[in-house]
Amino acid sequence: MPNRCIKEGDNPDLTKERKTCTFDTDELTANLYGSRNNMERRREITKKISADPDFADPIPHDFLSREKCIEATAKKTKAVVQRGSEFCDVTNYYEMLHLINEAIGIGGYPLALHYGMFLPALEGQAEKELTDDIIPRAKNLEVIGAYAQTEMGHGTNLRELETTATYDKATQEFIINTPTRSAMKWWPGNLGKMSNYAVVTCQLFIDGRKIGPHNFLVQLRCEKTHEPLPGIIVGDIGPKMAFDTNDNGFLALDNIRVPRKNMLMKHAKVSPDGVYTPPMHAKLNYGTMVYVRAHMLYAHGQFLATAAIVATRYSAVRRQGRIEHGVPEVQILDYQTQQHRIFPQIARAYAIIFTYMDIKDQYDAMIKGIAEGQTDLLPDLHAITSGLKSVVTHMAGLGIEQCRMACGGHGYSDASGLPKLYGVQIGGCTYEGENMVMLQQTARYLMKAVASALQGKPLSHSVAYFGKKSSGKSRIGKEGGDIAREHEAMLEALEHAACRLSVEASQMWEKRGRGGETKERAWNGVTVEMNRAARVHTRVFMARSFHRRVTSSPPSIRPVLTDLLSLYLHYECVDMAHHLLEDGFCSGEQIRYLKSRLYEDLTTLRPNAVSLVDSFDQSDRELNSVLGRRDGNVYEALYQWARKSELNYTDVLPAVQKYVMPMMEENRSKL
Numbered sequence: 316m317p318n319r320c321i322k323e324g325d326n327p328d329l330t331k332e333r334k335t336c337t338f339d340t341d342e343l344t345a346n347l348y349g350s351r352n353n354m355e356r357r358r359e360i361t362k363k364i365s366a367d368p369d370f371a372d373p374i375p376h377d378f379l380s381r382e383k384c385i386e387a388t389a390k391k392t393k394a395v396v397q398r399g400s401e402f403c404d405v406t407n408y409y410e411m412l413h414l415i416n417e418a419i420g421i422g423g424y425p426l427a428l429h430y431g432m433f434l435p436a437l438e439g440q441a442e443k444e445l446t447d448d449i450i451p452r453a454k455n456l457e458v459i460g461a462y463a464q465t466e467m468g469h470g471t472n473l474r475e476l477e478t479t480a481t482y483d484k485a486t487q488e489f490i491i492n493t494p495t496r497s498a499m500k501w502w503p504g505n506l507g508k509m510s511n512y513a514v515v516t517c518q519l520f521i522d523g524r525k526i527g528p529h530n531f532l533v534q535l536r537c538e539k540t541h542e543p544l545p546g547i548i549v550g551d552i553g554p555k556m557a558f559d560t561n562d563n564g565f566l567a568l569d570n571i572r573v574p575r576k577n578m579l580m581k582h583a584k585v586s587p588d589g590v591y592t593p594p595m596h597a598k599l600n601y602g603t604m605v606y607v608r609a610h611m612l613y614a615h616g617q618f619l620a621t622a623a624i625v626a627t628r629y630s631a632v633r634r635q636g637r638i639e640h641g642v643p644e645v646q647i648l649d650y651q652t653q654q655h656r657i658f659p660q661i662a663r664a665y666a667i668i669f670t671y672m673d674i675k676d677q678y679d680a681m682i683k684g685i686a687e688g689q690t691d692l693l694p695d696l697h698a699i700t701s702g703l704k705s706v707v708t709h710m711a712g713l714g715i716e717q718c719r720m721a722c723g724g725h726g727y728s729d730a731s732g733l734p735k736l737y738g739v740q741i742g743g744c745t746y747e748g749e750n751m752v753m754l755q756q757t758a759r760y761l762m763k764a765v766a767s768a769l770q771g772k773p774l775s776h777s778v779a780y781f782g783k784k785s786s787g788k789s790r791i792g793k794e795g796g797d798i799a800r801e802h803e804a805m806l807e808a809l810e811h812a813a814c815r816l817s818v819e820a821s822q823m824w825e826k827r828g829r830g831g832e833t834k835e836r837a838w839n840g841v842t843v844e845m846n847r848a849a850r851v852h853t854r855v856f857m858a859r860s861f862h863r864r865v866t867s868s869p870p871s872i873r874p875v876l877t878d879l880l881s882l883y884l885h886y887e888c889v890d891m892a893h894h895l896l897e898d899g900f901c902s903g904e905q906i907r908y909l910k911s912r913l914y915e916d917l918t919t920l921r922p923n924a925v926s927l928v929d930s931f932d933q934s935d936r937e938l939n940s941v942l943g944r945r946d947g948n949v950y951e952a953l954y955q956w957a958r959k960s961e962l963n964y965t966d967v968l969p970a971v972q973k974y975v976m977p978m979m980e981e982n983r984s985k986l
């Protein structure tokens with residue numbers, strides 16, 4: 316079967332792997348990106364960008380200072396903006412995303428938050444009077460914006476943000492102020508140096524009454540000189556774990572006046588005479604966060620895919636040690652431990668991307684509903700995106716780190732691309748709502764679902780399975796080798812565990828309440844259990860999404876995806892075996908059966924491993940990894956990469972000349 320990656324001159328081990336492929340890699344790629352046309356369009360973009368001198372990096376960013384990286388990124392950003400339509404349909408979200416990944420990379424760029432949050436916030440939350448003015452200019456990139464919500468002292472607990480917006484009826488303006496040091500906005504991406512506007516989250520005050528957090532458009536810098544406006548202090552927060560090319564910023568506002576219309580008033584409103592009208596749903600103002608949490612799934616699925624590609628290809632190329640005496644050294648991909656480390660990451664990357672597809676459909680349906688005045692889909696989507704954001708970012712982070720370690724010493728080098736990838740990706744556990752906090756949002760929703768289920772009330776989409784009757788004992792290992800029924804048995808077992816954990820967490824919560832604790836204090840005493848229930852529920856949702864996609868996939872790729880799904884489900888059940896065992900739903904024998912099936916899956920998938928990662932269709936530019944390159948010619952490339960280190964510009968470094976050589980000389984003369 317064809318793997319389209321085979322080319323002359325490639326590493327022979329990689330070619331050998333590609334020849335054992337049992338499916339058409341293009342079919343799988345097309346399925347992953349929605350259609351053959353989408354796949355072709357991605358490839359055209361890659362080809363054009365790779366050949367374009369505006370996007371060439373004579374010196375890899377690994378060897379540049381942060382300032383130089385930002386300069387190079389800003390230059391490429393300008394080229395993307397001015398010449399974007401030469402490469403793609405700039406109105407197509409996925410084409411633009413791919414163009415940016417190819418042309419600029421993942422470490423941040425001047426417009427990341429402009430497109431990622433500033434524009435979505437304005438489009439989703441601002442009223443016509445404001446949007447008519449600012450959105451055309453923002454889309455035309457006459458202005459650049461950031462989303463400034465988090466403060467030095469508060470990020471999670473939005474209710475206690477300190478920045479104030481006080482309505483002045485006399486002038487029909489809001490006065491925006493940073494009252495304390497801890498009230499400074501701190502962290503917002505692109506706020507420090509790039510943006511001249513921001514959506515700023517402030518506590519709204521009317522007639523001395525605190526109403527709560529609302530968003531306001533504030534101009535930060537002069538449109539001509541880009542200097543901060545009077546009363547505005549703004550800058551970069553300094554080096555951080557990754558996102559080197561993003562100017563995460565600080566901001567202090569000294570009683571800045573903005574007109575009434577600058578409040579984002581699509582949902583909540585303040586009339587000219589200062590009358591406040593709340594939104595039709597209390598949390599519609601938090602809509603931008605739901606949007607980003609949903610879209611983060613795609614980005615994080617792709618991050619994990621990158622790591623899986625690098626680790627799988629490199630493991631096919633790398634030979635080290637022998638499994639049996641008297642035979643040549645083996646490809647490290649032949650070690651069972653290596654497969655057990657890497658293959659679940661391949662399956663998880665597919666599962667995350669497929670889950671994203673489901674969520675995107677739900678998000679679009681919710682937005683359509685809101686436009687027609689219905690908010691009933693919001694609570695379910697908020698609950699499941701909160702859980703998914705937490706589980707996926709954590710899962711992807713652990714997976715990337717596994718892949719990095721699976722590459723041995725070279726995985727520790729920036730040449731592998733994996734340390735930087737991890738640095739960027741792992742930020743997702745914190746931003747857009749810290750994971751422990753987001754899981755509690757899911758758990759709150761589960762507690763309501765438990766109550767509804769007990770009362771026989773209708774259950775919404777993500778928790779519908781709470782209404783199923785459990786069979787009491789698992790069918791795992793008792794389906795006579797019927798794969799479809801085995802998959803169903805595993806899904807049923809996971810659903811049983813998620814439901815049980817939710818019910819038990821609810822009972823623990825209630826018990827503490829009966830013991831005299833307030834609801835809130837009691838909640839804090841059971842949050843570990845609450846978050847555990849939320850995690851398992853979310854993993855059930857992912858498993859169901861993956862299962863749905865696989866069972867409805869075209870017949871040509873269904874067998875390989877079914878193998879991958881088997882691995883995914885076996886791995887998930889073994890990983891969560893304690894939950895399946897705890898109440899006796901599964902027996903120890905059934906868990907041993909699951910493990911043995913998992914080891915069989917590793918062997919089954921081995922001939923398709925390289926082709927499965929090839930099917931993610933990430934280019935060498937996107938991978939940005941010497942170890943993961945498509946042609947597998949790793950060792951020569953590793954040497955050429957190291958040669959570019961600035962330490963190698965001279966044979967004798969000034970630091971050696973100045974300190975180390977005299978020290979050695981002194982020591983010698985002491986003898």
Ligand SMILES: CCCCCCCCCC/C=C\C/C=C/C(=O)SCCNC(=O)CCNC(=O)[C@H](O)C(C)(C)COP(=O)(O)OP(=O)(O)OC[C@H]1O[C@@H](n2cnc3c(N)ncnc32)[C@H](O)[C@@H]1OP(=O)(O)O
Pocket residue numbers: 427430431432462464465470471472473474504598599601602604605607610611614693694697745746747748749752756759760
């Ligand atoms: C182009 C697309 C983008 C691609 C993605 C790539 C991303 C680009 C990379 C850039 C990198 C980084 C960008 C980062 C940006 C940021 O981090 S912005 C700042 C994000 N900050 C947060 O997420 C703060 C987290 N805190 C909160 O969300 C809330 O404060 C919290 C939910 C924790 C609690 O809020 P409270 O007001 O106290 O509410 P609570 O009492 O708990 O709940 C009341 C009620 O409301 C429901 N609820 C809460 N939030 C929402 C929501 N967003 N939507 C709907 N409903 C919500 C909650 O469930 C409760 O419901 P109930 O029925 O009363 O139980």
Ligand SMILES: Cc1cc2nc3c(=O)[nH]c(=O)nc-3n(C[C@H](O)[C@H](O)[C@H](O)COP(=O)(O)OP(=O)(O)OC[C@H]3O[C@@H](n4cnc5c(N)ncnc54)[C@H](O)[C@@H]3O)c2cc1C
Pocket residue numbers: 428462463464465468469470471472501502503504558563742745746747748749750751752
């Ligand atoms: C790379 C990056 C980019 C960012 N970009 C932006 C941006 O563009 N715009 C913006 O406004 N912000 C941005 N942020 C800020 C980000 O949204 C916040 O850091 C995040 O929401 C977490 O808030 P915090 O920092 O206040 O953490 P804290 O809330 O102080 O969390 C610290 C610890 O306390 C725990 N904790 C807090 N509350 C609870 C609770 N209720 N229950 C249990 N545990 C709790 C947390 O779980 C965590 O372990 C960015 C952050 C990063 C790292």
